[in-house]
Amino acid sequence: MDKATVDRLIKEKFVLLPPTLQRAARYAIDNPRAIALHSMRTVAGNAGLQSSAMHRLARHLGFDGYESLRNVYREWLSRSAGPFTDRATALQQRKGRDKTDTLISEMIAADSNNLHQMSNADTLAALRTAKNRLATSGHIYTVGLRSLFPAAFYFNYACSMFMRNTTLLSGTGGISFDELRHARPGDTLVIFSYEPYARDALSAARFAHEQGLHIVAITDSVISPVAPHAEALIVVENTTPSLFPSIVPVMAIAQTLVAMLVADGGRNSLGKIRKSETQLRDLQIYVQPGKSLPSGKSHHRP
Template identity: 65%
Template sequence: MDKRTVDKLIEEHYSSLPPTLQRAARFAIDNPKSIALNSMRAVAAEAGLQPSAMHRLARQLGFDGYEALRSVYRDWLAQGAGTFAQRATVLQQRGTRDKAESLVQELVHSDCGNLQSMLEPTTLDAIRSACDVLASAPHIYVAGLRSLFPAAFYFNYACSMFQHNTTLLSGIAGTFADDLRRAGPDDALLVFSYEPYARDAVSALRFARERGLRIVSITDSVLSPIAAQATALIVAANATPSLFPSVVPALSIAQTLVALLVARGGRASLQEIEKSEAQLREFAVYLK
C-alpha cells in the first residue's frame, strides 16, 4: 500500500469515523511528513490527541498498528517528498532495522522502475521529439546544475566526439549563463532540472526562450518550472530512497539522446569520431 491509497482510504472512511479519529485522520492528511518522522506519542501530542487515537486510526484503515501505517508515510518521504535532511533522517531510521542488502535492493529496484518508465509510449515520443530539436539546432547549449551536472557534462562530452556545436554551461567562476549571450534563434537549450529546482537553470531557460531558442527540458514533473516553456519535454521518474532524487534516469536520457544523434549523423559523424580517437591516441589518454 502506498500513501495515495492511504489518502483514498481516509477520504472513504472519514465521514463514518468518530470525532476523535476524524481529528487524527485530518492531521495525517495535513501533516504526512510528521507521521513519517515521528513516533506515535510525538504525533499524538502534536495533534492534541491521545496516542491511542493514532493507533485506532491505523487499525480502522486496515493496518496492524501505527508503525505499519507510519512505514507507508516513511516510504513516501524517502521516495522524494521531503527535504534533504528529512530524507537523511528516514535513511538513518531504517538503518537500525534494515540490513545493507535490503537498502541496496530497494535502490536498484527503484532505478529499474525509473528506467522502465522510459519505455512508456509518451516518453518515447518525447525522446524522439527532443532528438528532432537537437539534431536540427545550429548550436546546443547544455545546462544541468548540482546533482544533475553529470548528465549535462556527459551529453556535452560525448557530443564533442562527433560534432562541434555544443556548449556546456558549467558555471565556472560564476559564469553559468555567459555563453548564452551568443545564442540565437533556432539554437537549442538542453536543460536538466529536478525538484528542488536550481534558480539559475530556470533563469537560463527564461532567457533562452526570450532569445528564440528551442528548449528541451528533462525534469521530474509536468508542473516543473522548466516544463511549461519546453519545445520538447521529457518527464523522468526519479524515485529513490537515497539522499538526492535519482540521477540515473537523467544520465540514461543523456546517453540515449547522444546515441540517437550518432545514429542520425551519417558518414560525417563517423569521420569526426575517427578524428577524435586519433587525437586521443596521440595524447596517450588511455592505457593500451
C-alpha cells in the first residue's frame, strides 16, 4: 500500500470514524512528514490526542499497527523530494506580489514551524544523548558538506573556544577525510546530512562506524542513510519554498549542542574560553569597541 492509497482510504472512511479518529485522520492528511519522521507518542501529542488514537486509526485503515502505517509514509518521504529545478520553477511561477510579500511570509512561517518541531520529545532526548556522548569523547570529528558546511564549520569553530579535541573534516586540498585515519574507538563523528545525501559524507559515516566511533547524526529523516549508524539521531524538519532545504534547523541544532556543552563544562570550559578570548584580543582579530578601522593610507605629506 502506498501513501496515495492511504489518503484515499482516509477520505472514504472519514465520515464513519468516531470524532477522536477523525482528528487523528485529519492530522495524518495535513502532516504526512510528521507521521514519517516521528514516533506514535510524538505525533499523537502534537495532534492533541492519546497515543492509542494513532494506533486505532492505523487498524481502521487495515494496518496491524502504527509502525506499519508509518512505513508507508517513510517510503513516500524517501521518494518525495523534488529536484532543484522543480523548486526553482515553482518559485518563478509565482505572480506579482506573490514573489515578494507572500514568499517572505512563507519562508518565515516554514522555518518557524521547522524550529517548533525541535521541541518534540524525540529530538530533546536525542540532544541529551548527543551532549552526553560529546562531553565524554576522546576526540570529536565534524563533517557537513555543500550547503550544510556552515553548520559543521560553526559547530567546530564554537567548540574550539572551549575544547581542544575537535577537527573539522573539510576535504581541503582533495585529501577527503584523511584525518579520520587517526580516529580511535571512543571518538565521535558529528555529521550533518540532508537529502540529496553527499556521497563523501556517507562514506565518512560508514568508515567511522567501522572504526568503532560513536556517531551523532543531524539529518532530515529516520530513513536517512546515516540513521543506521547513529547513536544519537537528531531528525529535523527542513521544509522551505526556497531552492535548497532550509539550513536554519541544523544551525539551531549546532548552536544548541554548543550551548549545552558550555552549560555543563564547569570551570575547565570557562578557563579555556577566557584563554581563547585573550588570544583573540592579543592577535587583534576583532576591532575593539570605540576604535575605527585603519584606512591603510598615510595622512602625512611626503
